[in-house]
Amino acid sequence: MALWPSWINALHTQKHPLKLHSPLMQLAKSEAEASRMQELAEHRAPLGLERSPPNSIKVQGLCLPKNKFGGLISHHDGRVDPLALQECLRAALLKRSVKAIQESVLRVERRASTSPKRWRLHLASGTHLDQHTIVISAALGSEALLQPLGHCRPLEPILGQVLELEVESESNNWAGWPAVLVSHGFNLIPRDRNHLWIGATLEPGEQPDSASLKKMHTLEGDAPNWLKSASVSNHWHGLRGKPIDRPAPLLETLEPGLILATGHYRNGVLLAPATAEWVGEQLKTSS
Ligand SMILES: Cc1cc2nc3c(=O)[nH]c(=O)nc-3n(C[C@H](O)[C@H](O)[C@H](O)COP(=O)(O)OP(=O)(O)OC[C@H]3O[C@@H](n4cnc5c(N)ncnc54)[C@H](O)[C@@H]3O)c2cc1C
Incomplete structure (x- = not known):
């Protein structure tokens, strides 16, 4: 979180x-x-964590889900608009003349260790690229x-x-x-005057399941009436790449010039600045 304010500062423009x-x-x-939250708040108060005792959480707008155990406030945490962030990143890459190649890599070949460009990327178009150093960040395609x-x-x-809901x-x-x-493990994010996002389910596999969706929309039965009766104005899903038998993310220099930075599972956006900083350090030592 400490890196985010400087990233926002560097990426923010009037246009983006x-x-x-x-x-x-x-x-x-x-x-x-609640008692784990109490402990966290006591130990991490300098990081902006504060315990909210039961019945202390009051809002003037729509009522919150049931909260008889209170909660935890993280003052430096929050959200960035993910679509605006992507636009800003694209604009920043363009400004730095980063060349983007819109093609899949079919295979990576290890060339002779004496070769100055040790890694050959075979592209879907049938062409190839030779590189001194490569960073694999292909999530589920990495394996x-x-x-x-x-x-x-x-x-x-x-x-x-x-779900995007309309109230x-x-x-x-x-x-x-x-x-x-955050209630029952789901994030409720106000968007504009009468829309909010609620997400996201955790479903092993690639097929969306309607029972998981219902569980989320109703907050496992604890949703206030306004939330249960809100109509669905949009609905989407995506896949997260979760490492098997290893903690997320996978940040490793596997061989000279072969860097792996992937498998961020649920936190790829949150960790983007930290991962970028780590990759930057590896690139410095590999050049
Ligand atoms: C519904 C949902 C909600 C989420 N909410 C949050 C959140 O609130 N906060 C948060 O931090 N994270 C969140 N995440 C997780 C976050 O989206 C991921 O951690 C993040 O997208 C991982 O980024 P990535 O670039 O490593 O992988 P991906 O976004 O999966 O991108 C991998 C890319 O690699 C490309 N690729 C694969 N194979 C190849 C190949 N052979 N050649 C070339 N390209 C290839 C793919 O096409 C893809 O574009 C959420 C995810 C989902 C699905």
Whole structure:
């Protein structure tokens, strides 16, 4: 989180505005979770964590889900608009004249160790690229690129569904709401006056499941009426690459000039600045 403000500063332009919206508030589901939150708040107060005791959380807009155990506020946490972030990153790459090649890599070949460009990328068009150093960040596509080189890093797909919900139109729907509210493990993110996103489900595999979606929409039965009756205005899903038998993410220099930075599972956006910093360090030592 410490890196995000400087990233926002570097990426933000008038044409591509970017803002960190804070805070993030997590509601406790049980007494046990509430006491873990209490401990965290005591140890990490300098990092902006604050415990909200039961019944202390009041909002003026739409009521929050049931919160009889209170919650935890993280004042420096929050959200950035993921679509605006992508636009800013594209604009920044363009400004730095980074060449983008819109092609799949079919195979990576290891050339002779005496060769100055040791790595050959075979592209879908039938052409190839020779490079001194490569960074593999292909999420679920990484395993197939690494296997023939003798590196086994299995990943599994975990599908996530997100709903955009429309609630009754009031000007102060979100008054007093945090930028992100976490309840039952789901993020509720106010968008505009009468829309919010709720996401995301955790579903092993590649096929979306309607029961998981319902569980999320109803917050496992604890959703307030306004949330249960909100209509779905948009619905999408995506796949996260989760390392099998290893913690996420996979950040490794596997061989000279072969860097792996992938498998971010649920936190690829959050960790982007930290991963970029790590990759930058590896590139410095490999050149
Ligand atoms: C519903 C949902 C909600 C999420 N919410 C959050 C959140 O709130 N915060 C957060 O931090 N993270 C969140 N995530 C996770 C986040 O999206 C991922 O961690 C992140 O996208 C990982 O980025 P990545 O670039 O490593 O992988 P990906 O985004 O999966 O991209 C991998 C890319 O590699 C390309 N590729 C694969 N094989 C090849 C090949 N052979 N040649 C060339 N290209 C190849 C693919 O086409 C793809 O474009 C969410 C994910 C989902 C699905």
